[in-house]
Amino acid sequence: MLFHTLDFLYFFAIFFFLYWFLFKENIKAQNILILVASYVFYGWWDWRFLSLIAFSTVVDYAVGRGIYNSPKTQKKTILLWVSIITNIGILGFFKYFNFFAENLGNLLRTVGFEPHETTLNIILPVGISFYTFQTLSYTIDVYRSKIKPASDFISFAAFVSFFPQLVAGPIERASHLLPQFYKKRQFNYLLAVDGSKQILWGLFKKVVIADKCGELANLIFDNSADLNGSSLILGAIFFSFQIYGDFSGYSDIAIGVSRLLGFDLKQNFAFPYFSRDIAEFWRRWHISLSTWFRDYLYIPLGGSRGGISGKIRNTFVIFLVSGFWHGANWTFVFWGFLNALYFLPLLLANKNRVNTDIVAGNGFFPKISDFIKIIGTYILTTFAWIFFRAESISHAIEYISGIFTGSFSADPFFSTNHWGNIFITLALIAFFQVSEWYGRFGKFGLQNLFIKNNRLIRWSFYSVLIFLIMIYYQTDRSPFIYFQF
Amino acid sequence: MLSYFKKFLVFIFFASFVYLCSLTLWANIPYSYIGSNFLYRQGSYGHLNTRLKEIPEYGEVDILFVGSSRVYRGFDPRIFKENGLKVFVLGSSSQTPLHSYILLNRYLKVLNPKLVVFDLLPNTFANKGVEPTLDLLANDRIDQLSFEMAFEQNDLMVWNTMIYASIMNVIGKHNDFEEPIHKPKDHDTYIKGGYVHKDSSFQKEVEICEKEKSMKWHEPLDVQLNYFKKMISLLDRNNQKFVFVNMPIAHFHCYSNNDILKAYIPESVPYLDFNRLLDFHDSTDFYDEYHLNEGGVDKLDEYFINEFYNLKPN
Structure with a gap:
């Protein structure tokens, strides 16, 4: 069930009515409703994988209680490893089995062996990379005594399967989200309005920006061998906005929907394309994942402490694992590697925490130096996105060679209709980024936009967004990119 | 919560008004180059x-032909007129049973034929029919049946076009268009x-399959079968004599079903x-896989004129 479909609209309307009208005085009933609705939501994709999420939930609930109740550190550690092995094991099997099998086979072939190919027809369960990390952070935090274990199974199960963020994040920490399942939720008018605006902005980013850019990005990447340099550059730009619009759009809808239910989820994207350096970019892009890796991998490895070799090792580990998390393909690993290369000089020069404020905080226009940095950071990240999007490393290399060796004149590959589409997509991107620039002091682009103007102007803008969504909504449903992770 | 819903409702009304204005503006830009869920094209393929505007003054007919482009490119009224028969071809591009039902509902009584001839093209039964819906919305009247059609399609492009066509209808601009004859x-x-x-002079390369019976027509959609039955019921209720035909195609032998x-x-x-009844030659009777050329039309129409009397319409 995709957020931008009628199915979800009907589902949420029924759920909203039951949640706020029938069960509003009863927290337990609301949590049961959330749990049932979340399993219905997840089962809509593939009911067979409900057992997987249920299994993960039961294991981590038991582990959490076991860790808390164990007096001995050794037993706590064993239980923690049970959780880690279970969650990483499930993730590893469903996501990486075929990747490792194929690569092992290729490796054996290079040394003269001819192994029997053993790959399985494994379907990747939607959201597995997200909920396994969410539950893993719970058991680790209980182990570290940062939080107490969940007091009842229903609340915990609802926390694990909470449908707004189940399939594509944000990856929530138990310390932030779990307590919200114990408290009575109040319908708050301001939160609901904010949530509604965030849903609208998320839909605009997904339906208008991401899907329009995706159409052209797919066309260009699928035909990259036949295109000239200017088209390939356009393709990279379109993909950079496709992935941003798609993923941050989903997060906005997830957060907005949660707000309508009285829940607060963490911000997951903070205008990353206005970053002045790579370190700032990674503080603004997929925040829930990068902070997860920081807290549960980078810091335990030693973080920035230790010598230069330690810093280099830890940086590469984080980015390579982060790349690998995205998918079982060397392109993702290389994407992570590139980002590590970008990040390392800043870390070693102690310049990774220089740009921590909001760009052009004192005015409207950025300083020329900041503008150049923003463009430079955007170019670096978009270059890396080529590897993220390409089918293989060789495809990415061919693509990049095409940019540097191809001509920059109008490409005869595109018909008149294509040029019209290219023009309107670029115009929409410009509109989108200008709006986000104006709205960069908020948690999402639309939050404070026109807040100082009268309601007529605000509502007109929202209405135009709705019009654009309806005029560009693709009836052959385009899924969210991050569902594949 | 009440104030939230009140404001939400007011906003919906406001947004609807802005939506209508935006749609009207959108229709007046070259939107076809920038892709969108909207297509209001009068005088299309x-x-x-022109065909539908002719009907009110055309008068009653002997034969009414209904179907897709195979029909309006296959039956020439001039040939029938030479043989003392008055005919009308009520067809549109890719017309499905849904659209045939709509058109018969609107025009059967006005034309009052002695015989209705309906072409069975499997492709049109397997097609949801968004393209002919858009064609009908832009080029025919807007009435209750238009809403039925839009509900049946449940497609954003159809809804947006429907809304705009309704606006044009209300302000009296929907019927202003003059289509060139040539x-x-x-x-x-x-x-x-x-x-x-x-x-x-027009001739496309008629592509024939390499092997006979190597292709298959798609299974008909339930919605089209449903409207096919509704169409038959409509004809029966009006005591209308009708026949089904399968128009000639160049690659008939390519299909196994x-x-x-x-x-x-x-x-x-x-x-x-x-x-099966006539001998059509792929290379000499067709100008593409689906449509007869002038020679093919002559052959078909002369055959059918003879058959008409055998069918003994009222």
Whole structure:
């Protein structure tokens, strides 16, 4: 069930009515409703994988209680490893089995062996990379005594399967989200309005920006061998906005929907394309994942402490694992590697925490130096996105060679209709980024936009967004990119 | 919560008004180059606009032909007129049973034919029919049946076009369009009675399959079968004599399931498969895989004129 479909609209309307009208005085009933609705939501994709999420939930609930109740550190550690092995094991099997099998086979072939190919027809369960990390952070935090274990199974199960963020994040920490399942939720008018605006902005980013850019990005990447340099550059730009619009759009809808239910989820994207350096970019892009890796991998490895070799090792580990998390393909690993290369000089020069404020905080226009940095950071990240999007490393290399060796004149590959589409997509991107620039002091682009103007102007803008969504909504449903992770 | 819902409702009304204004503005820019869920195109492929405007003054007919472009490019009223028969071709591009039902509902009584001839093209039964819906919305009247059609399609492009067509209808601009009779770009000329004549100089390469019976027509959609039954009921209620035909195609022998629709025809209704009854040559009787050229039309129409008297209409 995709957020931008009628199915979800009907589902949420029924759920909203039951949640706020029938069960509003009863927290337990609301949590049961959330749990049932979340399993219905997840089962809509593939009911067979409900057992997987249920299994993960039961294991981590038991582990959490076991860790808390164990007096001995050794037993706590064993239980923690049970959780880690279970969650990483499930993730590893469903996501990486075929990747490792194929690569092992290729490796054996290079040394003269001819192994029997053993790959399985494994379907990747939607959201597995997200909920396994969410539950893993719970058991680790209980182990570290940062939080107490969940007091009842229903609340915990609802926390694990909470449908707004189940399939594509944000990856929530138990310390932030779990307590919200114990408290009575109040319908708050301001939160609901904010949530509604965030849903609208998320839909605009997904339906208008991401899907329009995706159409052209797919066309260009699928035909990259036949295109000239200017088209390939356009393709990279379109993909950079496709992935941003798609993923941050989903997060906005997830957060907005949660707000309508009285829940607060963490911000997951903070205008990353206005970053002045790579370190700032990674503080603004997929925040829930990068902070997860920081807290549960980078810091335990030693973080920035230790010598230069330690810093280099830890940086590469984080980015390579982060790349690998995205998918079982060397392109993702290389994407992570590139980002590590970008990040390392800043870390070693102690310049990774220089740009921590909001760009052009004192005015409207950025300083020329900041503008150049923003463009430079955007170019670096978009270059890396080529590897993220390409089918293989060789495809990415061919693509990049095409940019540097191809001509920059109008490409005869595109018909008149294509040029019209290219023009309107670029115009929409410009509109989108200008709006986000104006709205960069908020948690999402639309939050404070026109807040100082009268309601007529605000509502007109929202209405135009709705019009654009309806005029560009693709009836052959385009899924969210991050569902594949 | 009440104040939230009140404001939400007011906003919906406001947004609806802005939506209508935006749609009206959108219709007046070259939107076809920038892609969108909107297509209001009067005077498009197939001369539907002219065809439907002709009906009120055309008068009653002997034969009414219903179907897709195979029909409006296959039956020439001039040939029938020479033989003392008045005919009308009520067809549109890719017309499905849903659209045939709509058109018959609107025009059957006005034309009052002695015989209705309905073409069974499997492709149209397997097609949801968004394209002919858009064609009908832009080129025919807007009424309750238009809403039925839009609900059935449940497609954003259809809804947006429907809304705009309704606006144009309300402000009296929907019927202003004057379609040219001759369209040089398409090599088409509209002939009174609903026929569209393709210039004899126009010829596409007629692609034939390498192996006979190597292709299959798609299974019909439930929605189209449903409207096919509704159409038959409509004709029965009006005591209307009708027959089903299978118009000639160039690559008839390529398909293994040419009789896929026969199972849905009531036994009492005559069925004429022109591909089997006549000898059409792919290279000389067609200008593309689906449409007869002038020679092919002559051959078909002369055959059918003779058959008409055998069918003994009222």
